Amino acid sequence: MQAVKVIFVLSLTLAVAFGRKPLGAPKPLEGDDLAKAKDLLTNTLTKLAAGDGPKYEVVNVSSATSQLVAGSLYKFEVELSNGSDNKECTVKIWDRPWLLEKGESTNIKIQCKDEAEIDTTW
């Protein structure tokens, strides 16, 4: 009886551990997916600039990944320009289309070297 219990608990633990796996690892983007992610990055930065700012333009994308969490989390290593200076930055965009009506469908975080993180949601 005890053995059965142990196996039950064990398999439950495994189910929990492996059930989460699809929400796990960031996936490097290439081809079409990369092109779409770059579009999202450009469009999101444009919206940010049109709102409270700051105004950044993409100079170069050195890496891009996406990860399934509740929604899609995109992470870019990029060179951004604020109009006068180029900076190495990490940009994270969390896309949750179903929160559009609540005004929370897009969260963007920009962390540039030696600067405070920008964290904006709309």
Ligand SMILES: *[C@@H]1O[C@H](CO)[C@@H](O)[C@H](O)[C@H]1NC(C)=O
């Ligand atoms: C863009 O980044 C890639 C990867 O870091 C690099 O190989 C390439 O030279 C860069 N291009 C420009 C225009 O800076």
Ligand SMILES: *[C@@H]1O[C@H](CO)[C@@H](O)[C@H](O)[C@H]1NC(C)=O
């Ligand atoms: C761009 O960033 C640099 C360095 O942080 C800053 O000195 C400059 O004023 C910024 N330019 C604009 C147009 O925001």
